[in-house]
Structures are given as structure tokens and as C-alpha cells.
Amino acid sequence: MKRVLPGFGLTMGFTVAYLGLVVLIPLVALFIKAAGIGWHEWLEILTSPRVLAAAKLTFGASFCAALLSSVTGLLVAWVLVRYEFPGRRFLDGMVDLPFALPTAVAGITLTAIYAPNGWIGEHLAKHGIQAAYNPLGVFIALTFIGFPFVVRTLQPVMEDLGKEVEEAAATLGAGRWTVFWRVILPMLVPALITGFTLAFARAIGEYGSVVFISGNLPMKTEILPLLIVSQLEQFKYGAAAVIAAGMLIVSFALLFLINLLQRRLDWQHR
Amino acid sequence: MSSTHHVTTESKPVRLLLIAAAAFILGLFLLLPLVAVFAEALRRGWELFLASLKEEEAWSAVKLTLMAAGLSVPLNTLFGLSAAWLVTKFRFRGRAFLLSLIDLPFAVSPVIAGLVWVLLFGAHGWFGPWLAEHDIRIIFALPGIVIATVFVTFPFVARELIPLMESQGSDQEEAAVTLGAGGWRIFRSVTLPSIKWGLMYGVLLCNARAMGEFGAVSVVSGHIRGETNTLPLHIEVLYNEYQFSAAFACATILALLALVTLGIKSLVEHLSGHSSNGRH
Numbered sequence: 001m002k003r004v005l006p007g008f009g010l011t012m013g014f015t016v017a018y019l020g021l022v023v024l025i026p027l028v029a030l031f032i033k034a035a036g037i038g039w040h041e042w043l044e045i046l047t048s049p050r051v052l053a054a055a056k057l058t059f060g061a062s063f064c065a066a067l068l069s070s071v072t073g074l075l076v077a078w079v080l081v082r083y084e085f086p087g088r089r090f091l092d093g094m095v096d097l098p099f100a101l102p103t104a105v106a107g108i109t110l111t112a113i114y115a116p117n118g119w120i121g122e123h124l125a126k127h128g129i130q131a132a133y134n135p136l137g138v139f140i141a142l143t144f145i146g147f148p149f150v151v152r153t154l155q156p157v158m159e160d161l162g163k164e165v166e167e168a169a170a171t172l173g174a175g176r177w178t179v180f181w182r183v184i185l186p187m188l189v190p191a192l193i194t195g196f197t198l199a200f201a202r203a204i205g206e207y208g209s210v211v212f213i214s215g216n217l218p219m220k221t222e223i224l225p226l227l228i229v230s231q232l233e234q235f236k237y238g239a240a241a242v243i244a245a246g247m248l249i250v251s252f253a254l255l256f257l258i259n260l261l262q263r264r265l266d267w268q269h270r
Numbered sequence: 271m272s273s274t275h276h277v278t279t280e281s282k283p284v285r286l287l288l289i290a291a292a293a294f295i296l297g298l299f300l301l302l303p304l305v306a307v308f309a310e311a312l313r314r315g316w317e318l319f320l321a322s323l324k325e326e327e328a329w330s331a332v333k334l335t336l337m338a339a340g341l342s343v344p345l346n347t348l349f350g351l352s353a354a355w356l357v358t359k360f361r362f363r364g365r366a367f368l369l370s371l372i373d374l375p376f377a378v379s380p381v382i383a384g385l386v387w388v389l390l391f392g393a394h395g396w397f398g399p400w401l402a403e404h405d406i407r408i409i410f411a412l413p414g415i416v417i418a419t420v421f422v423t424f425p426f427v428a429r430e431l432i433p434l435m436e437s438q439g440s441d442q443e444e445a446a447v448t449l450g451a452g453g454w455r456i457f458r459s460v461t462l463p464s465i466k467w468g469l470m471y472g473v474l475l476c477n478a479r480a481m482g483e484f485g486a487v488s489v490v491s492g493h494i495r496g497e498t499n500t501l502p503l504h505i506e507v508l509y510n511e512y513q514f515s516a517a518f519a520c521a522t523i524l525a526l527l528a529l530v531t532l533g534i535k536s537l538v539e540h541l542s543g544h545s546s547n548g549r550h
Contacts, residue, residue: 003360004444006453011356015368018349022420023374026386029396033389072295079292083285091293093536097300099475100528102482103380104502105521108509109303112310112518119306144299166278176280198376205379207485208502212509225381229489232385237394244382251377 027248034245037238045242050218051227057135058224059250062203065142066150069199070192073150080151081158095151098144103208110141111213133215138223141209146199153195154188161187190265197258201251307525311518322508322516323523330496331504332523337412338487338500339480342419347473350427355457358435359443369432375424383421384489387414410492415500418486423479430472434465467542471535478531482524 034042045051080092098106114121114131124131131137161184169179207225214221222230224247231240279285311319322328353372357365375383389395391408401408408414442464446456462469484502491498499507501520508517 004447005359005440005456006447007355007457008360008362010453011352012362015349015353015356018345018352019368019371022349022417022424023371026390026421027374027378029390030382030386072299075288076292076295079288082279083289085289087293089536091296093532094296094300096532096535097304097528100478100531101304102478102484102502102524102528104484104505105307105482105524105528106303107484108505108517108521109306109310112514113303113306119302144303147299163278170278176284201377205377205382207379207381207488225379225485228379228381228385232388232489235394237389237392240385241389244379244385247379248377248382255377 030241030248031245033238034241037242041238042242045239046246050222051224051243053219054222054224054227057138057221058204061135061138061142061223062146062200062206065139065203066146066196066200068139068143069146069150070196073147073195073199074154074188074192077151077154077158081155095148098148103145103206104212106144106209107141107212110144110209111137114140114213132213133217133221135214135221137213137215138210138221141213142203142206145206145209146203149198149202150192150195153198154191157188157191190262193258193262193265197255201255204247204251304525304529307518307521311515311522313518314515318515319519322513322519325516327496327499328501328504328516328520331499331501331520334412334415334499335481335501338415338419339477341416342423342480343473343477345420346423346476347427347469349424350429350431350472350476351469353428354431354435355461357432359440372425372428372432375421378421380422380483380485381489384418384486386421387417387490409490410494410498412498414490415487415498418490419480419483422483422486423476426476426479427469427472430468430475431465434468435461438464467538471538474531474534478527481527 037045076091076095080088080095111118111132113119114124114137116122116125116130116132118132121131129136131140165183165187166179169183170176174182205225207223207229210223211226214223214226216222216226224243228240228243228247231237231243280288353368357369388409391397391401391414393402393409395409408417442460443456446460451459481500482502483500484506487500488503488506491500491503493499493503493507495507501524505517505520505524508514508520
């Protein structure tokens with residue numbers, strides 16, 4: 001195709017140079033630093049009990065949080081797209097709050113709410129449940145962070161769903177629940193997976209909202225990003241780089257896999 | 271209501287139940303924390319609240335936060351405009367790859383976004399000795415805070431503009447070219463007016479993130495009180511010293527910033543008549 005509009009060279013040059021300087025070179029430097037450590041020590045660092053415990057908590061809590069965000073996000077997106085009711089626009093605007101609220105603010109606030117003397121923590125404590133300073137607290141913070149990703153990914157897809165298929169299914173005698181389960185939900189699955197993945201990926205790296213509510217006990221409530229910080233504070237730059245590189249490899253692999261799955265689903269859908 | 275409409279919605283009780291459930295989820299998950307920020311800040315009264323905001327360290331934190339955002343947001347805005355023009359006006363090899371690279375910082379933990387700069391410019395980093403020789407401070411100083419913030423907020427403006435400019439196409443710009451208009455002229459008088467709301471929201475969101483960034487900045491700042499503490503870091507310091515009311519008082523500034531951002535988003539959507547459901 002012939003390029004009609006001007007500015008290709010200029011924007012290409014600036015975009016690539018800026019991307020390289022700000023994102024790519026630093027990330028490559030991280031991997032070079034990590035690779036320089038040596039294979040043997042890599043294994044030693046990544047299989048140490050403290051790293052393994054942190055990895056289990058980080059990925060486990062992120063996965064569960066993304067799952068809960070998917071279920072609640074599906075319900076909220078459905079209500080916001082399909083129903084007309086007073087206060088709908090207000091609720092819709094609220095969904096973005098975790099995007100806009102700084103993570104440190106979210107962190108201290110969630111801690112205040114879920115601490116044993118907090119608004120919700122108080123009631124949980126009566127039933128012997130401790131949310132803050134427990135893995136449960138990590139899960140709560142990560143759910144807060146991931147929730148909007150699911151809603152915002154589902155909404156445009158739901159808005160574009162044609163009602164013809166639903167009508168056809170209903171004419172053929174399918175009940176509303178059957179229509180939802182067999183007709184609507186399958187059409188939403190690709191978007192649901194995308195939303196889940198975005199929430200999951202964001203949760204894995206989350207730091208600010210978690211460090212306050214988790215209590216940061218090694219082996220118990222310590223997440224991977226915090227472990228990186230504590231390695232840095234002890235001037236163990238190599239170990240910090242190795243843990244970070246390991247996290248990035250897992251995150252990128254995850255996003256790549258989901259991308260593949262997505263294309264397959266899209267293809268089947270056609 | 272026609273009968274065909276009826277079969278594609280739920281019965282009234284189910285609808286009400288679902289609406290109530292959604293309102294409950296949003297109230298408990300999102301509204302309650304927002305209310306709690308202000309309730310905690312005012313728990314010990316207005317006087318203490320105002321006094322905490324007048325602290326000198328709080329002010330220097332606000333100033334540093336404004337400076338970091340004031341430097342990183344324009345840079346990322348320039349990048350966003352350039353990248354959006356590039357990928358929406360032209361088709362070239364590697365375009366899809368470039369698009370995924372722009373999204374890359376979303377998948378990187380803020381802590382890692384800080385760590386990469388420490389590895390490059392820290393005392394034990396690649397350029398550390400050279401910087402020390404020339405007496406240049408990047409880590410534990412303003413430049414470090416700015417570059418860490420730039421990394422974390424890198425995709426926001428681009429992400430907002432790309433879908434918008436893609437959906438608008440290039441017909442008008444191409445018409446302007448045939449009429450003999452130059453590149454800058456086309457951008458200023460054809461493209462910019464039609465993307466101004468999206469651009470404004472992208473800049474605002476980028477700004478909210480820049481001012482609220484915690485993890486990345488925490489790694490590179492060194493937590494020097496009154497010097498390299500941004501507002502979120504100052505909140506952390508106060509909180510860890512059990513000065514809860516003061517911590518929440520400072521948090522209200524950032525919570526208000528978030529509310530203003532969301533308010534303007536709603537307004538922009540209302541004015542432009544389209545809903546921008548970009549991912550962030």
C-alpha cells in the first residue's frame with residue numbers, strides 16, 4: 001500500500017527510540033544481569049523455600065482473585081449492559097475506581113476495613129476469620145485490583161451481542177436459563193478469558209495494595225514483588241534480578257498462551 | 271413492551287435480584303473502601319486532619335509528586351500521540367509486534383519497573399561507577415523517580431488513542447493531503463479536534479497513575495524524608511509510624527484525584543457520546 005499520509009519516518013523513529021530506551025533496554029539489562037548469575041545459582045535461588053512459598057502465594061492468590069473477579073465481573077457487566085435502572089451510570093463509573101485509586105491508598109484502606117477492629121474485619125473476627133495479615137487479605141486486595149479488567153473487557157462484547165440468536169433459541173422453546181447457559185455464555189467465553197488473564201497478570205505483579213494488608217511474614221504472607229524489594233534492601237541485586245526474571249518469564253508465557261487459546265476460540269467461533 | 275423483547279430478558283424478580291447483587295458487590299468492593307478513606311482521615315477530627323495536611327513533609331511530598339508527574343506525563347503523551355499516529359495511519363511489517371510491545375509494561379510488576387533502573391543506574395549498577403565519578407545522582411533522586419514513573423505509565427495515552435484513531439479511519443486526513451495541507455497542519459486541524467476527548471482522558475488517567483505510583487517509585491526513591499518521598503511514599507511512612515489519621519489525611523488528596531479522574535471520564539463519555547472501554 002502506498003503511504004498517503006506524512007510522518008511515517010518521524011513517528012516510527014520516535015516511537016521505536018522511546019520504546020527502546022524506556023522499556024526494552026532496561027528489561028534486557030535485567031535479563032543480562034540475571035543470566036550472568038550462573039545456571040546453578042539460578043536454580044538455588046528459585047527453589048529456595050522462601051521463594052517457593054512466595055511464588056505459591058502470589059500465583060495461587062492471583063489465580064483465585066482473578067476467578068472471583070470473573071464471576072462477579074460477569075454479573076456486574078451483565079446488569080450494567082442489559083438493565084436500565086436509576087443509578088446505573090453512577091455504578092458504571094464506580095467500576096473504574098481501582099484503576100484510578102493509587103495502590104498505596106487502596107492498601108491502607110483495605111487494611112483498615114479488614115483489620116480485626118475494622119468495619120468488616122470486626123464481623124469476620126467474631127466467626128474466627130482473620131482477613132488482614134493473612135493470605136485471605138492478599139486475596140481480597142488482588143480481587144479489588146483485578147475486578148475492573150473483567151467488567152471492562154466484557155461490556156463492549158455484551159453490547160455487541162445480537163439478540164437474534166436469543167430470540168431464535170426462545171422461539172424453539174428454550175428457557176431463559178438454558179439460553180444464557182447454552183447460547184449467551186459461550187459467546188462471552190473469549191472475552192471472559194481475556195478479562196481473567198488481564199486480572200491475573202496484573203495481580204501477579206501487584207505490590208502497593210498488598211504490602212499493607214498482608215503483614216509480610218516470610219513463608220506465610222510474603223508475595224514475590226515484596227521478596228524482590230527485601231533482596232534489594234540487603235543489596236542482593238543478583239538474587240533480585242533472578243526472581244524478577246523468573247516472574248517475567250512466567251507472566252509473558254502466560255499471556256502468550258492465553259493469546260494462542262484466544263485465537264483458537266475466535267477461529268472456532270467463525 | 272413487545273413479546274419478542276420479552277423473551278430476551280429476565281423476569282422482573284430475577285432482574286431486581288441481579289441488580290441488587292451487582293449493587294451489593296460494587297458497594298462492598300469499591301464504594302466502602304472509598305468511604306473508608308475519608309472516614310479514617312476524619313476519625314480524630316477536622317483539626318488534626320488539616321494539621322496533617324499542613325505538615326512541611328507532606329508539602330514537600332506533594333511538590334515532588336507534582337514534579338514527577340509534570341515531567342513523565344508530557345513525555346508519555348508525546349509518545350502516545352506518535353505511536354498512535356504510526357500504528358493507525360500506516361500498515362507495516364512488525365506492526366502487531368510493536369502493538370504488543372507497547373502493552374508490555376502492563377505485564378511488568380511495578381517493583382520490577384523500579385528494579386531495572388537500579389540495575390542500570392544504582393551504585394552497583396552498570397553505569398553506577400561512571401555516574402558516581404561525574405557526581406550525577408539518578409537513583410535515590412528525582413531523575414530515578416521520573417524514569418520509574420515513565421516506565422509504569424508508559425502505555426496509558428497510547429492505549430486510549432489507538433482504538434479511537436483506528437475507529438475514526440484516515441479519510442479526513444487523506445482528503446486534507448490532497449488539498450495540499452502539510453503534516454503538522456493536518457494533525458492540528460483535522461486529527462487533534464476529533465481525538466481531543468480521548469486524548470484528555472488518556473492524559474488524565476496517565477496522570478492519576480503517575481501521581482499514585484507506589485511500587486516502582488518505592489524501589490528507586492530511597493525514602494529520604496522531605497527529599498525523595500512522593501505522596502504515596504509519605505503515606506506509607508506515616509502509616510508505618512502508626513500515624514494513621516495523618517496517613518489517611520494525605521490519602522484523601524490522592525482519593526480526590528481519583529474521583530476527579532473518574533468524574534471527567536464520565537463527562538468525556540457523555541460529551542463524546544461514545545463509551546471508551548479501554549483496558550488499563
